[in-house]
Amino acid sequence: MNCSQVRESLHLYLDGELAPRQELExxxxxxxxxxxxxxxxxxxxxxxxxxxxxxxxxSSSQLRETVEVMVNxxxxxxxxxxRLRTVLPLAAAACLLVMLGVVPLFQETSFTAYAxxxxxxxxxxxxxxxxxxxxxxxxSSWLESRLTFPVNMPNYPSEPGEAKAYTLTGARLMxxxxxxxxxLAYRMNNRPVSLLVGSNHRIIPAGDDVYRSGNLLFHFSxxxxxxxxxxxxxxxxxxxxxxxxxKNAQSCVVCHGSAQERSRFENIAPEPR
Amino acid sequence: xxxxxxxxxxxxxxxAKVRPxxxxxxxxxxxxxxxxxxxxxxxxxRRNRHVRAISAMSETATSVEMPDAEVTRKLLQSEVRQAIxxxxxxxxxxxxxxxLEGLSYAAIAEVLNCPAGTVMSRLSRARECLRQSxxxxxxSSREVAGR
Numbered sequence: 001m002n003c004s005q006v007r008e009s010l011h012l013y014l015d016g017e018l019a020p021r022q023e024l025e026x027x028x029x030x031x032x033x034x035x036x037x038x039x040x041x042x043x044x045x046x047x048x049x050x051x052x053x054x055x056x057x058x059s060s061s062q063l064r065e066t067v068e069v070m071v072n073x074x075x076x077x078x079x080x081x082x083r084l085r086t087v088l089p090l091a092a093a094a095c096l097l098v099m100l101g102v103v104p105l106f107q108e109t110s111f112t113a114y115a116x117x118x119x120x121x122x123x124x125x126x127x128x129x130x131x132x133x134x135x136x137x138x139x140s141s142w143l144e145s146r147l148t149f150p151v152n153m154p155n156y157p158s159e160p161g162e163a164k165a166y167t168l169t170g171a172r173l174m175x176x177x178x179x180x181x182x183x184l185a186y187r188m189n190n191r192p193v194s195l196l197v198g199s200n201h202r203i204i205p206a207g208d209d210v211y212r213s214g215n216l217l218f219h220f221s222x223x224x225x226x227x228x229x230x231x232x233x234x235x236x237x238x239x240x241x242x243x244x245x246x247k248n249a250q251s252c253v254v255c256h257g258s259a260q261e262r263s264r265f266e267n268i269a270p271e272p273r
Numbered sequence: 274x275x276x277x278x279x280x281x282x283x284x285x286x287x288x289a290k291v292r293p294x295x296x297x298x299x300x301x302x303x304x305x306x307x308x309x310x311x312x313x314x315x316x317x318x319r320r321n322r323h324v325r326a327i328s329a330m331s332e333t334a335t336s337v338e339m340p341d342a343e344v345t346r347k348l349l350q351s352e353v354r355q356a357i358x359x360x361x362x363x364x365x366x367x368x369x370x371x372x373l374e375g376l377s378y379a380a381i382a383e384v385l386n387c388p389a390g391t392v393m394s395r396l397s398r399a400r401e402c403l404r405q406s407x408x409x410x411x412x413s414s415r416e417v418a419g420r
Binding site: 011017046047049054055056060066067070071 | 276357
């Protein structure tokens, strides 16, 4: 490649659109040509600056909720028609021209399916943990050094003199659609309970029954006899899986049943459809 | 307006009889962007006047106490946003789709209904404009800081 060809290909190179052989030729030229190298660095700086400033445009939580409800309703309607998979990779709808931010929705039903599958693998002993510890702080530190998002470990207080209903067992890193998610293993009454935590950029909560508690919307569903609860809190989406045999919001009280905590859930109520 | 368009786009996407195949994220995103873009174009035509692409989204106020790094990041975001907003529409589209949304050239070409070569040339020109805008913004920031 000569200088002219390199200048024409710089953007393709930065965007990963060059063929491997052309990439090598361009890189070889950059090694030898200071002038082109300077140009490359300047272009790269612009691109890095723009990409590094994301998210430039953020959608409101109200819009996200509205779209989530629309997606969930459509999913329910079409479940019976066996078209769910063709309906819902309703991914990001950024408004390019209106410069609105993105609402990157993923196939939320597949995330609940994924969470149920992960839980079953763990329950059957086929999913070893990366770290085994019952100390939330130790597990949290371990995850923090490996994830791009902070994981706030649920650590609700129990009543004085009363043991927690659940204990932490450990954690491991998982991948969902190419992105890291944290898998946290708990035990309650000697039964496994799983909690998956991921970034909300690609996952949205979903479930047949929706309950509101304060600003949080909890989505309840069942899969293969398992109870699933998904919800968003800040930038994170959580999926809780267990085989607790109680219905919907009552399952919150199973873990958070102390007098102190119960008040947190007394105002939980079905979200009008 | 922006939020209404997104809602409308999702409504139409969910009601659509024909959807992208295979039903993957890669195939679905350009399709959704195309719907949003058509809605936007229709809206512009309906209004029959120049509509600036201004986000109605609320920005986080920087007046509250924030760590220095956060303030710097907000300032940089503001500069980048101004630079992108000042681009001509056909340049702004490719930058947003490529650098903010991460679409491939082929996907962008699909959204904009133009050849991939056009995407490439527009992106090259758009980034050159951004380079100049950001350089100018950087210079003025330094001047302000130096006073």
